[in-house]
Amino acid sequence: MQMQIMANRKNGDSQTSSGKFSFRHIQFGLIIAVGGFLVFMVGARPELFLLDRSPVVGFIQIAVMLVGLAFICIGGYLSLVGLWKGNQLSIAAELGVRLISTGYVIAVFCGLADIFGLGSHPTPEFIPYFGEWQARGVQIAEGFIAIGMLMMLPYSRNPLFRTQKPSVKSADKN
Numbered sequence: 429m430q431m432q433i434m435a436n437r438k439n440g441d442s443q444t445s446s447g448k449f450s451f452r453h454i455q456f457g458l459i460i461a462v463g464g465f466l467v468f469m470v471g472a473r474p475e476l477f478l479l480d481r482s483p484v485v486g487f488i489q490i491a492v493m494l495v496g497l498a499f500i501c502i503g504g505y506l507s508l509v510g511l512w513k514g515n516q517l518s519i520a521a522e523l524g525v526r527l528i529s530t531g532y533v534i535a536v537f538c539g540l541a542d543i544f545g546l547g548s549h550p551t552p553e554f555i556p557y558f559g560e561w562q563a564r565g566v567q568i569a570e571g572f573i574a575i576g577m578l579m580m581l582p583y584s585r586n587p588l589f590r591t592q593k594p595s596v597k598s599a600d601k602n
Contacts, residue, residue, distance in 0.1 A: 450510040457506030464499025471496055485558035490539045501532050501573060508580040517580075524579030531572030538565025 471493030474480045482489075505528060512521070537544065541562055 450513045453510030454507045457503045457508075457510060459503070460506065461500050461503025464496045464501075464503055466496070467499060468493055468496025487540075487543060490558050494536055494539050497535055497570075497573075498532060501528055504528070504573075504577050505580070508577060511582050515582075518582075518584060521580045521582070524576040527576030527579060528573050529576075531569045531576060534572060535566045535569035538562050538569060541565070 470477055470479065471489045471491070472485075474489060505525065508521075508524075509517070517525075537546070539558070539562060542557070542559075
């Protein structure tokens, strides 16, 4: 059994040591991310789905948008972990996971600032809605999430990012 797994790895098969196919892992993550994008779009632009009932972006739309963003983050994480094919994540990839989580927390607090009493339209006096500063905060948080996902890519497996071993001639000169 062990010899067969090692032979499959040499032939470029996508089977990991635990017996799971990383292709399925990536596919499942992408399905979750695309579904999350659709939910995000229902929250952000409900008029595209003929669901717009208010001229402002209210609490329900913000909540739906944040749930969609959560599914995008989870699906992206699962897909990117699948690219590592069971290998241990690098330090940059581990930092990327934390950056994705931090970005999502920032998005939640920016999006729901009025509900938490931190925004410019607190709940007792005003109807909370998604303002300009909240939108900027969520956009910055989405930037953190995107940078975190870029950090999770397995660059060490890409031939462009591999370091070359020093040749015997250059070692003799030193």
